Amino acid sequence: MANRRQVMTALDALLAAGVKIDNVQQWCRDNGVNARTYYRHRARIEAEGAWRQRSRRPHHSPSITPxxxxxxxxxxxxxxxxxxxxxxxxxxxxxxxxxxxxxxxxxxxxxxxxxxxxxxxxDRNPAKRPRSSWRRFAYAQPRDCYQIDATGLTLADGTPVVIFDVLDDCTRMLVACRAAPAETAAAAITSIRRAFTDHGPPAIVLSDNGLAFTSRLLHTNAGPSRFAKAVHHYGTRLIHSSPYHPQTCGKVERHHQTLKKWLRAQPHQPRTLRQLQHQLDTYRDHYNHRRHSALPGRATPHHAWTTAPQHGSPQALPIQTDATIHRTRVTETGTLHVGQTRIGIGRAYHGQTLTAIRDNNHITVYTTSGHPLGHVTITPGKSYTPLTPTH
Incomplete structure (x- = not known):
């Protein structure tokens, strides 16, 4: 016996051609068709001239999007x-x-x-991790930490320029957004001072290891950079990013993408630094006051900043619930203590006060200049762990 679709196609052709079937019940039994289906098809063909599949869309859809x-x-x-x-x-x-x-x-x-x-x-991206798998690290209150980073751009005539973004880690408040002809220490200092003047100095400034922020190689014995001196002048501590969690510049680096999308959507590409700065000022106001999605309750950065019960300052290191920050002195034996854990640093650092940031069972140790010395993973039952140097 042919399949049902073939049978129905043959039936429709017979009915459309006006062929009369003497014994409908017997034909239906032989072909596996319900007699009511036969009469329904015949009635529609007689009324409309042919069998056509009708739409199953409902006549009324109150919940459909207008x-x-x-x-x-x-x-x-x-x-x-x-x-x-x-x-x-x-x-x-x-x-x-x-x-x-x-x-x-x-x-x-x-x-x-x-x-x-x-x-x-x-835009579909099946390989992208779901939001439920994300683990965020954020400082507990505004002005605990500012992240600073620079990103490149070109003006309408092809001239390369840079934009310095300074972002508050807790609220994502864009506390400064400055255009500069190049990524220099002077431009970085101007940007961070603007953030300090407008919104106050934080407890910590986090940057990457670019020359604008370090002005020296990681493993030399040179003194603090110009940028570090400018930050330390306010009592703020400078630390530089490490490839280990949670000390990364991920928030400000991700913000570069948001900023550039907005700039590309503007009707006119800026021809001068002044025109670019005007666009950045407009964007900063829009970003801080109108929209953001990374904060609880989808609050804007400005709302999160102004409604926070208290703000951080250089006078107190941040207190975290998901991470803790420690300033600890290296002993004569070359170790430092973070809680019950002793970390082997080396006698060369005897007497120095270092910064350690603990995230669950992971600790990263920073020098007095803010560079990551290395990291350790705490093992239950072990009170002493040697430092793994950062390469």
Missing amino acids: PELDAWICKLRADLGVDNGADHIRDELQRIASETTPAWAVPARSTINRVLARHDLL
Whole structure:
């Protein structure tokens, strides 16, 4: 016996051609077709001239996204310019809805993603780790730590320039964003001083090991760099990034991507440093006051900064719940203590006060100049662990 689709195709052809079947019940039994199906097909062919598959779409869909809302979602996807995903689109829709009379309902994040997928505007990355697997490290209060880093850009005429971003680690507040002709110590000092003047000096400044921040090689015995001296003048401690958790410049480096997306979305590319700085000032106000997704409750950085119960300062090292920061003196035997753990540093550091940051069972030790000396992994039952040097 032929399959059901072939049988139904043959039946429709017979009915359309006007062929009369004398014994319908017997034909249906022989071909495995329900008699009601036969009569339904015959009635539709007689009424419409042919059998056509009808749409199964419901006549009424009260919960479907209205066409005008679809259009807004697609428009905001292209226009926002700053990580314009579902969360940010929803933020803008809430603002637009509040100005609309009557106000219309703002869809959920999942609905916005379905609309983007329907219009082929959703970037899919199956290999990307889910958000639930992320483990964030953040300082507990504003002004505990500022991260500073520079990123390259070109003006409209092709002239290379740099942008120094200074980001508060806790609130993601962009405390400074300055354009400069090159990544120099003088430009880095100008940027960090602007952040200190506008928002106050923090307990710690975290940077990478670029020459603008170190002005020397890692393993030389030269004194503090110009940038380090400028930071220390305010009583703030400078540390440099290490390839080990949690001391990385990941937040400010990720912010470069957000900033550049916004700059690319602007109608005009700046031709001078002054024009670029004007765009950066506009962006900074937008970023701090209107949107952000990495904070609890999707608070803006400015709201998180202004509503914090207290702020850090150079007078007190940060107190963490997910990490602890220690300033400890090296003993005559070349060891230092972090809690119950003794770490072998070497007699060459006898008498020096070093900084150790502990994240669960991982400890990174920094020199007085802020460079990572090395790290250890705490092993239960062992009270002494030698330092593994940072290469």
